[in-house]
Amino acid sequence: MISGFRVKDHPSMQNTQFKIGAVSQHMTKELSKKEDNFTGSLFDQNPLYDKTMSTLREFSDYKIKMAIKQVEIEKKLAKALDNKIIQNLEFLASHEKKLKKEQFMLQEKLDKATQNLLASEKFSIIGEFTSRFTHDVRNPLSVIQTQLEILQSKFLKNDDENSKIAFLRIYRALSGINHMVEQVINYVQTRPLQIKHVELSNILKSCVTELTVPETIMITLPEENCTILCDEYQIEILFKNLILNAIESLEDEGEVVIRLIDNLDYVLVEIQDSGPGIPEDMMERIFDPLITTKKRGTGLGLTSCLKIVMFHHGTINVQNNPTRFLVKLPKNLQIPQLTESSLLQ
Numbered sequence: 001m002i003s004g005f006r007v008k009d010h011p012s013m014q015n016t017q018f019k020i021g022a023v024s025q026h027m028t029k030e031l032s033k034k035e036d037n038f039t040g041s042l043f044d045q046n047p048l049y050d051k052t053m054s055t056l057r058e059f060s061d062y063k064i065k066m067a068i069k070q071v072e073i074e075k076k077l078a079k080a081l082d083n084k085i086i087q088n089l090e091f092l093a094s095h096e097k098k099l100k101k102e103q104f105m106l107q108e109k110l111d112k113a114t115q116n117l118l119a120s121e122k123f124s125i126i127g128e129f130t131s132r133f134t135h136d137v138r139n140p141l142s143v144i145q146t147q148l149e150i151l152q153s154k155f156l157k158n159d160d161e162n163s164k165i166a167f168l169r170i171y172r173a174l175s176g177i178n179h180m181v182e183q184v185i186n187y188v189q190t191r192p193l194q195i196k197h198v199e200l201s202n203i204l205k206s207c208v209t210e211l212t213v214p215e216t217i218m219i220t221l222p223e224e225n226c227t228i229l230c231d232e233y234q235i236e237i238l239f240k241n242l243i244l245n246a247i248e249s250l251e252d253e254g255e256v257v258i259r260l261i262d263n264l265d266y267v268l269v270e271i272q273d274s275g276p277g278i279p280e281d282m283m284e285r286i287f288d289p290l291i292t293t294k295k296r297g298t299g300l301g302l303t304s305c306l307k308i309v310m311f312h313h314g315t316i317n318v319q320n321n322p323t324r325f326l327v328k329l330p331k332n333l334q335i336p337q338l339t340e341s342s343l344l345q
Helices: 011-044 047-155 161-188 200-210 232-250 280-285 301-311 340-344
Strands: 195-199 217-220 227-231 254-262 266-273 315-319 324-330
Touching (some): 195 200, 195 232, 200 254, 232 254, 232 266, 232 324, 301 324
Antiparallel strands (some): 266 324, 315 324
């Protein structure tokens, strides 16, 4: 274009320009190819480049291995942590269970100590009122029995059956009063235990021999025998009261069965009778002072039994239908002297 006028390109000029452009592109490609070949041959022939690339590959492999190793370590740590948490939770659960068990045992001990304290208070209160009475009654009874024996020897004739029956009734009445006095004395009396080895079968036989047993009542003694450490005098009082209780519950006729079960650390004595049983409303109070199911009695016999068993660190329970008293006593009582004050501790 010259001074505003456009000059039309000649066809030969356009062809020339096209050829020049094509030559230029070809030369550029050739130069780029030669440059790449030169650069490649330069790196291929350079050992430093190979070493550098090898080092980079090794470093990359090392980083990958370290990353894998780190992941494995973290997995192991996580697993160990999970196991530790599980162990701690199991320990806490076990410890909690143990604490609950100890709490339950402590509560049982507290309840037992409370019951012993209440029982001791009852012993003390009733003892103050009954001690003087028993001593005042015992002396006149001795005088009556002595004078009765004198009268019997002077005036009773062999052929006088009515007088014999009368004297026998008096003796039985005196015996009953003496037994009640003995129950009261045994209840209020507190003395240290006299511990020694005793055969229970001998004590049971002695109790039955000393009691007046009607011919219509059968008593079955155990064939087994067992030796325990105990206070012979008090244990004899215990079983004499229980056997007499069973006999009196039968009234006219029946059976009393005594069983002895020997275990490793304790002995269990069962005294069962075929009587009518104990009223259900009295079962829970049967060992309380002044509670009795008989028309005559002090209501202290079973209370004395409970006291003796407690002093020997044993247990006594009662079951109904049929009536059965179960006395559990340790075979090796290791306390040489045990009194009411030490029992409360």
